[in-house]
Amino acid sequence: MRTKAVNLGGRTTLRELACLYRQASLLVTTDSGPMHLAAAMGTPVIALFGPTDPARTGPCGPGHRVIRRVLSCAPCFRKRCDLPRCMTEISVEEVFKAVREMLAAPKRLAMTGWTKKLGIKE
Secondary structure (H helix, E strand, O other), rough: OOOOOOOOOOOHHHHHHHHHHHHHOOEEOOOOOHEEEEOOOOOOOEEEEOOOOOHOOOOOOOEEEEEEOOOEEEEEEEOOOOOOOOHHOOHHHHHHHHHHHHOOOOOOOOOOHHHHHHOOOO
16 A cells, blocks of 8 residues: 555544545445445445355446345345354455556546535545
8 A cells, every 4th residue: 555544433523524435546345334334435345245145235336346245045135153264264365456456547436426415525
C-alpha cells in the first residue's frame, strides 16, 4: 500500500463514511451495510461472502467482485457456526489477487443518485 491503513470502524457518521468511500479506489469488505454504501458511492467492491447469498444481498451495480466458496452448507444464513469453512477457505492470496486485478484496470463507476440524497456534491 502507498498509504497507511487506518481503521475507522465505529468512528464515522454515515455521511462521513460515504465521503471516504467516494474517495477510495476500492473496498474489501464482507456482506454488510457499508458494502452497499460503497457500491452506491460508485466505489468498486470486493465482497467476501460466507453464510449469506450474494444473489440476494450482493453489491448492486457493475464493477464489483464477490469471493465465496460454493459449499453444500452455504448459504445457511447462520450467525454462528462450529466450522465456518465458507469464510476460512477464502485465502488472503485470493483476495489480494482480486485487489491487484481490480486496481490494475481502474474504472470509476458512474455515481448514483445516492450522492444527492446524502447531500454530497459530485
